[in-house]
Amino acid sequence: MTATTIDPVSPGPNSGRQARRELTKSSLRVGERIIEVLLAGAAGLSVLVTIGIVLALVIPLFTFFANVNPIEFLTGTTWTASFGDKFSWAKDWGVLPLVTATFMATGIALLVAIPLGLGIAMFLSEYAGPRLRKVVKPVLELLAGIPTVVYGFLAVAAITPFLQPLLGIPNIYNLLVAGIVMGFMIIPTVASLSEDAMSAVPQALRQGSFALGANRRITTLRVVFPAALSGIIAAIVLGLSRAVGETMILAVAGGNLAQLTGDPREEAQTMTAFIAQIASGDAPQGSPVYYSLFAVGALLFAITLIINVISIRLVRKYRQAY
Amino acid sequence: MTADVLSTRALDGGPRRDAASTVFLAALWTCLAVASLFLIFILLTIIVNGAARLDLNLITGVPSTIRPETSGVLPAIMGTLLVIGMTAVIALPLGIAAAIYLEEYADRTRWYNRMIELNIQNLAAVPSIIFGILVLAFVVRSPLNLGAVALSGSIALALLILPVIIISTREALRAVPGEIRDGSLAVGATQLQTVWHQLLPAAVPGIATGSILAISRAIGEAAPLVLIGATSFVTFNPDGPLSRYTVMPVQIFNFATESREEFVALTYATILLLIIILLAMNGLAIFLRNRFQQRW
Numbered sequence: 001m002t003a004t005t006i007d008p009v010s011p012g013p014n015s016g017r018q019a020r021r022e023l024t025k026s027s028l029r030v031g032e033r034i035i036e037v038l039l040a041g042a043a044g045l046s047v048l049v050t051i052g053i054v055l056a057l058v059i060p061l062f063t064f065f066a067n068v069n070p071i072e073f074l075t076g077t078t079w080t081a082s083f084g085d086k087f088s089w090a091k092d093w094g095v096l097p098l099v100t101a102t103f104m105a106t107g108i109a110l111l112v113a114i115p116l117g118l119g120i121a122m123f124l125s126e127y128a129g130p131r132l133r134k135v136v137k138p139v140l141e142l143l144a145g146i147p148t149v150v151y152g153f154l155a156v157a158a159i160t161p162f163l164q165p166l167l168g169i170p171n172i173y174n175l176l177v178a179g180i181v182m183g184f185m186i187i188p189t190v191a192s193l194s195e196d197a198m199s200a201v202p203q204a205l206r207q208g209s210f211a212l213g214a215n216r217r218i219t220t221l222r223v224v225f226p227a228a229l230s231g232i233i234a235a236i237v238l239g240l241s242r243a244v245g246e247t248m249i250l251a252v253a254g255g256n257l258a259q260l261t262g263d264p265r266e267e268a269q270t271m272t273a274f275i276a277q278i279a280s281g282d283a284p285q286g287s288p289v290y291y292s293l294f295a296v297g298a299l300l301f302a303i304t305l306i307i308n309v310i311s312i313r314l315v316r317k318y319r320q321a322y
Numbered sequence: 323m324t325a326d327v328l329s330t331r332a333l334d335g336g337p338r339r340d341a342a343s344t345v346f347l348a349a350l351w352t353c354l355a356v357a358s359l360f361l362i363f364i365l366l367t368i369i370v371n372g373a374a375r376l377d378l379n380l381i382t383g384v385p386s387t388i389r390p391e392t393s394g395v396l397p398a399i400m401g402t403l404l405v406i407g408m409t410a411v412i413a414l415p416l417g418i419a420a421a422i423y424l425e426e427y428a429d430r431t432r433w434y435n436r437m438i439e440l441n442i443q444n445l446a447a448v449p450s451i452i453f454g455i456l457v458l459a460f461v462v463r464s465p466l467n468l469g470a471v472a473l474s475g476s477i478a479l480a481l482l483i484l485p486v487i488i489i490s491t492r493e494a495l496r497a498v499p500g501e502i503r504d505g506s507l508a509v510g511a512t513q514l515q516t517v518w519h520q521l522l523p524a525a526v527p528g529i530a531t532g533s534i535l536a537i538s539r540a541i542g543e544a545a546p547l548v549l550i551g552a553t554s555f556v557t558f559n560p561d562g563p564l565s566r567y568t569v570m571p572v573q574i575f576n577f578a579t580e581s582r583e584e585f586v587a588l589t590y591a592t593i594l595l596l597i598i599i600l601l602a603m604n605g606l607a608i609f610l611r612n613r614f615q616q617r618w
Contacts (some may be wrong), residue, residue: 020513032514036427042419043366043428046442046488049481052453056459119353136354137461143361147542149571150368150593153578157586158367184360205399217343230465238447247447247545248571251579269354271453272545279454279549280575297455301448308447312440 021258043097056147057301060294068093073295079258079269081292082278089288097260098296101268104244105179105250108264113239118189118232124191125198126220137192144188146302152252155181160253173255173267182249186239193238197231198224234314241307251276365597372594375587380595383551384557385573389586395592398573400559402471402541405569408476409540414533416480417487424488425495426517446485453482454549462550469549473563478546482537490532496527527614531607538603544571544597570596 040081065073067089076094083092120140160177163169163314169176177284201224209219225232255267269277275293383394420442428435457478461468468474496606498521512536547569555576556568568576569593577589 006495020500020507029512032512035514036423039423039427042436043415043423043488045416046420046445046484047438049445049456049484050387050441051454052460053448056456057452059459065404067605116353116357118359119350123350123354127347137362138604140357142601142604143357145538145542145600146364147543147544147571147574147596147600149575149578150542150596151364153574153589153593154364156578157589208433215340215343217346221346241447245451247449247451247548248575251545251548252575272449275451275455276545276548279458294455294459297452299450304447304452306450307445308444312443 035283047260053301057294060291061298064288064291064295064304067291068193068295077260079274080229081274081289082256082258086284086289091288094187094286095271095296095299097258098261098269098271098274099299101175101254101258102193102270102272102300104264104268105175105254106240107195108176108179109183109186109243110240111244112180113186113190115238116183117187117235118194120187120191120227121194121198121232122220125195125217126216126224140188140191142223143184144186145147147248148185148246149248149252150183151181152178152249153277155249155253158260167265169265171255171267171319175254175268176244176264179264180251181253182243185246185249186242189242190239192237193235194232197228197235223269230314230317232309237307237311237314241304241311244307245304247272247276248262271296275300341594347476348410357439368590368594368597372586372590372592373476375591375593380588383486385555386556386557387485387580390582390588395570395588396575397556398568398592401567401597402569404560405472405475405536405547405567406541407545408473408563409479410533410537412476413483413486413487413536413540416563417484417533418491418535420433420484421488421491421495422517424497425492426513426521427433430525438541442488442516446489449545449582450543451545451549452483453478454546456481457546458550461543468564469567470569471564472560472567472576473546474550475569476563476565478550479540479543482543482546486536486539487533491525491529494528494532495521498524531611531615534607534610536601537609542600543546546576547572548575577592 073093073095074097076092077092077096079097082094120136124136128136155177156172158173160169160174160183163177164172167176192243203229205223206219209223215223250270250273254270254273256266256269256273258269258274259266261268274296278289278293283293358477379392380394381399382396383392384396385398386393407449424435424439424442428438430436457474460466461472461474461477502524503516503518511519551566556566561565574589574596576593577585578593
């Protein structure tokens with residue numbers, strides 16, 4: 001179709017939408033308008049939720065940072081918020097141990113989820129027939145459907161005792177096993193979105209590759225994979241975001257000792273585990289530890305927001321590609 | 323499309339299938355096998371350790387630290403039913419209404435509609451514990467001051483699954499072809515009549531599937547509820563929206579911190595019960611999708 005063609009009844013989804021909009025605009029019924037406003041209100045509620053989240057996190061920050069130096073909060077290497085007197089500000093408020101533990105557990109999860117997820121995605125998109133795909137996909141979704149508190153409990157009760165002698169893990173609570181289990185939890189996220197990206201690669205590219213004499217392995221690795229790369233990265237970034245925000249696995253299996261450690265076999269408290277620990281005990285409203293919960297929550301929200309924005313951008317970019 | 327797949331498949335194999343290809347395919351199979359074995363290991367561990375205590379005591383008794391071997395989780399089961407029921411009542415109408423607006427009414431060239439869409443995409447990826455903080459700050463404490471009651475938990479879970487319901491309902495509406503809308507408008511129906519009499523009935527299977535999956539996510543969710551007071555040791559059934567409560571995932575979290583042997587068995591049995599409920603809901607969703615999904 002050339003650009004000069006003007007077709008008022010073009011079947012494109014947007015032009016049809018626009019035409020219907022024009023048709024229904026002339027409706028004089030007041031009830032219709034009221035319903036539309038109500039529906040728009042329901043959609044607008046999501047904006048209120050976001051504003052509410054930002055307010056809920058930011059307002060307590062004023063009190064928190066009136067007592068704690070923001071530089072010390074972001075760069076300090078000791079975190080003793082849950083020790084000693086709940087009503088004392090005289091503690092170490094360096095959040096780095098919680099942040100490094102979060103990213104260590106996330107890193108381990110990605111080391112599990114990226115190879116396994118991408119392998120499964122390549123298999124489903126390039127090798128498996130439609131019947132096998134129909135069986136494998138819902139089974140994989142089960143991995144994401146198991147409640148995360150169940151994963152946490154199983155890590156402590158069944159998986160760590162099994163791996164402990166093999167990996168020389170000193171304590172039943174540790175980041176390593178929590179991270180591995182979390183990796184399996186995010187496999188469906190990584191695999192399913194990567195498979196979508198690879199399936200969206202035009203068939204002509206594969207046929208071209210085959211025509212040049214490449215076999216299926218070369219075609220998968222050198223043609224389909226690079227062509228789908230931005231979508232695959234978006235899938236990994238989304239998995240990353242889920243791992244950073246995951247709470248229950250780490251609260252149950254990662255340990256509650258806030259410490260800066262480079263060894264994942266040790267226990268270390270993540271940002272989410274700290275929030276869960278403080279909240280499930282009694283944090284008296286107005287106490288320093290209560291405010292610190294919001295400060296850590298705000299940092300967590302900021303980190304996941306940045307990751308999500310990157311992911312949404314990448315998904316858009318890859319959708320425009322074909 | 324199917325023909326394309328078949329023809330490229332036929333090109334493969336034969337003499338060009340070298341040793342490296344065999345290794346590569348074996349590696350891909352291994353990835354699938356490792357993930358499947360992990361899932362099987364998880365499910366078997368739960369069944370083997372939980373089956374013995376999956377009895378009448380479990381679903382009729384109350385938690386007890388004195389006699390854990392015969393105690394049950396009835397308050398958590400009732401709490402889950404109450405909280406999830408209210409979650410559905412709050413989230414479904416709001417989510418479906420928002421989806422209808424975005425899909426059928428909103429003018430996508432307007433900045434505020436694009437902002438709402440971007441906002442929902444982002445909310446879908448916000449960590450669940452953040453929703454707990456939101457409800458803690460505004461609902462549990464002032465200004466609403468409801469306290470740590472079942473309704474607070476429902477509000478947190480409803481806000482959490484709202485983006486999921488909106489996204490899946492929009493997909494279900496989008497799958498209804500434009501000709502249905504055109505035909506309805508052409509015979510004189512208004513926009514609202516078109517939505518109510520044509521689009522919603524046609525989209526019900528898709529909406530139901532998405533909603534069941536969203537609700538089963540809420541059933542397994544513990545993180546936001548831990549923040550808003552579901553963790554206390556509750557030994558009574560909730561008697562209304564403003565009652566104190568606990569739910570099954572939070573009960574599991576509480577049991578998990580007990581180290582006594584009898585509690586381990588009780589925890590596994592509770593997990594088994596929860597997994598059975600979730601599998602049944604997932605099965606129902608898959609059944610609805612396969613049985614009632616309309617092909618246009």
